[in-house]
Amino acid sequence: MNALASPTPLRQADATPAFELRLYVAGQTARSLAAFANLHRICETYLAGQYSIEVIDLTKTPQLAAGDQILAVPTLVRRLPEPIRKIIADLSNEARVLVGLDLQPARG
Amino acid sequence: MPTTSPTKATLMAEVADLRARLEEAEETLSALRHGEVDALVIAGEAGPQVFTLQGLDAKTNRFRGEMLAQVSDAVIAVDNDDRIIYLNAAAERLYGFAASAALGRTQAEVYKTRWRHEGDQAAAAMALSVCGEWRGENVHVRHDGRELNVESGITVLREAAGQPTVMLAVIRDVTERKRHEDAVLVSEIRYRRLFEAAHDGILILDPATRKIVDANPFMTEMLGYPQDHLVGKELFEIGLLSDEAASQEMVRKLKRTNQVRYEDLPLESQGGRHQEVEVVANLYDENGQPVIQCNIRDITERKRSEEHVHLLMAEVNHRAKNMLAVVQAVATQTAKYGDPATFSSRLSERIEGLAAGQDLLVKNQWQGVEVADLVDLQLGHFKDLVGTRVLIDGPRAQLTAGAAQGIGMALHELATNAVKYGSLSNLDGRVHISWRVTAGATPVFSMSWLEEGGPLVAEPARTGFGRIIIGRLAGAAVSGTAETLFLEKGLTWTLNAAAENALTGVAR
Incomplete structure (x- = not known):
């Protein structure tokens, strides 16, 4: 099976993680790489041991966009815990990501 | 009321959903406005289609990405947590990992690094920390255990403020080249050793x-x-x-x-x-x-060895001629003095005696013969009597080749005579054979054969060839004198010569 068509999730927790995240990207662009690096850093800081990240490259598997109704990439989808949440862009704004993931209340 | 509450709740949920969608739409638009989007996904009849946004940066990035994908060296970028954030197609092939499977994993999950020499790792870490780059060779062990000899160049990429963000490694598989170099090295060592040794x-x-x-x-x-x-x-x-x-x-x-x-x-x-x-x-x-x-x-x-062989050949030739002359003389004299009826057997015995002496000389490479060995050889037939009726007594002394030949023939004649007519012809007689070297200004070699207890002895009426052998010939062989006395109690034979004429190792 082509591994690119069937992404292997990056698991950071042995049991079912509390935070199941999907990062939709379009190829290995600077922005998608930055998005991944930022996401990884934030998760390690705030969710160590409780998260999994699945990277989906829509240039390889565009049909996977339908499930989460993706409009633009990069997009981060928080699948668990519910409700589903989405954050668009390279995730360089940590505060925005934390709010988006519902990890910390928005200020002001 | 039971019917109004669900409706209100449904409405509230719908409102919340719409709000969320609106926020999402606004966020999408904002991201588009701020150039934070790489591509848009449009629903089509055949399913979602991805349209990348072809801005100048996107073009440049795509061009760079395609270039990296095309290069034959593996290119891998890792973040500060050592997690892989980029790898090109060559790296996918080299490590047997698809990009989607490798991204986010630590570098150690994709391959392990083995350093060739102690201190290499510390040196690399130091170079990266001080200079921001390192080039060198080490071994990468793939997840399936296969070992790759690689040549790597690693560069630390920094953000605007100077903080390191990414380490970019360009890795070349040099396993084949290394194997070839190792083979050349082994060959060089092997043939250098041949040359040196x-x-x-x-x-x-x-x-x-x-x-x-x-x-x-x-x-x-x-x-x-x-x-x-x-x-x-x-x-x-x-x-x-x-x-x-x-x-x-x-x-x-x-x-x-x-x-x-x-x-x-x-x-x-x-x-x-x-x-x-x-x-x-x-x-x-x-x-x-x-x-x-x-x-x-x-x-x-x-x-030198070839010259020695030539010398030996000449010597062998000379000795062979000598021996033939001796055999001829023995044959002539045996015929002249002996009984024609016993000529054949007497001649055979004498030639056998000569041959035995010759064997001893050859065994000693013509370097001389121990007197005791010569006596043992010529009295071989009386081995059982040695110590009782045949007494042998003398120091270690080595006869020259010429002396050994003459004395050997004399001993042979004396033994033959003793067993036929002398002290070994009855049951009681004895023979005492002795030799010595007297010290002095001119050392003298003396040898004697004394018989007693045999039948009464009378001097033979005529002189046979045997007498010539034990007398004149034996004396001539050592440039000395040989005397035979036919005493009544038994025959006595004595030989005297300057030791230097009879023995080896005596200063001349």
């Missing part, structure tokens, strides 16, 4: 200049000069060929025939030691460059 002198010459470019240790030992004294010189300058013209002639001949051989050249070492050498020169091609290899063998020992 050879017991022939070996010189390597440049045909263009005729000068020595390398010399093995044995060559320097042969000539007594250090290697650097030989390098840069022509053969005639180290005394191997007579002059420059001979040197030029050798190279000319080599170019025609590829090999030149000199059987016998004189060579003098620094210390003046004269050697005979054999030189074989070959013209070889070394990776497109012609070289001359001269093998120089010291044949001094071989020549």
Whole structure:
């Protein structure tokens, strides 16, 4: 099976993680790489041991966009815990990501 | 009321959903406005389609990405947590990992690094920390256990503020090259050892200049000069060929025939030691460059050995002629003095005695014969009587080849006589054989054969050949005197000679 068509999730927790995240990207662009690096850093800081990240490259598997109704990439989808949440862009704004993931209340 | 609450709740949920969608739409638009989006996903009949946004940066990035995808070296970028954030197609092939499976994993999950030498890892870490880059070789072990010899260049990429963000590694698989280099190295060590340990002198010459470019240790030992004294010189300058013209002639001949051989050249070492050498020169091609290899063998020992063989051949020839003359004389004399009826058996016995003595001499390489060995040999038939009726007594002394022949024949005659007519012809008689060397200004070798207890002895009426052998011939063999007395109690035979005429190892 082509591994690119069937992404292997990056698991950071042995049991079912509390935070199941999907990062939709379009190829290995600077922005998608930055998005991944930022996401990884934030998760390690705030969710160590409780998260999994699945990277989906829509240039390889565009049909996977339908499930989460993706409009633009990069997009981060928080699948668990519910409700589903989405954050668009390279995730360089940590505060925005934390709010988006519902990890910390928005200020002001 | 039970019916209004769900409706209100549903409405609230719908409102929340719409709000969320609105927020999402607004966020999408905002991201688009701020250029934070790489691509848009549009629903089509065949399913979602992805349209990348072709801005100048996107183009450049895509161009860069495609270039990296095309290069044959593996390119891997890892973040500060050592997690892979980029790998190109070559890296996917090299490590057997799809990009989607490798991204986000630590580098150690994709391959492990083994350093060749202690301290390499620390040196690499130091170079990255101080200079921001490192180049070198090490071993990457893939997740399936396969080992790759790689040559890597790692660069630390920094953000605007100078903080390191990414380490970019460009990795080249040099396993094949390494294997080839290792094979070449093994070959080099093997043949260098042959060159170093050879017991022939070996010189390597440049045909263009005729000068020595390398010399093995044995060559320097042969000539007594250090290697650097030989390098840069022509053969005639180290005394191997007579002059420059001979040197030029050798190279000319080599170019025609590829090999030149000199059987016998004189060579003098620094210390003046004269050697005979054999030189074989070959013209070889070394990776497109012609070289001359001269093998120089010291044949001094071989020549000496050949001369020794020639000398021995001449000596054997001389001795064979002597022996034939002795046999001829023995045959003539046996016929002249003996009974014709016993001629054949007497002659055979005497020749056997001679042959036995000869065997002893050959066994001792013509270096002489111990008196005791000669006595044992000639009295071999009476071995059982030795110690009772045959008493043998004398010091260690080695007879010369000539003395051994004469005394051996005499002992043979005395033993034959004793068993026929003398003290070994009855049941009681005894023979005492003794020899000694008296010290003094002129040492004397004496030997005696004393019989007693045999039948009464009377001097024979006529002198047979046996008497001549034990008398005149034995005396002549040692340049001394031999005397035989036919005493009534038994025959006595005594031999006296200057020790230097009879024995080896006595100063003349």
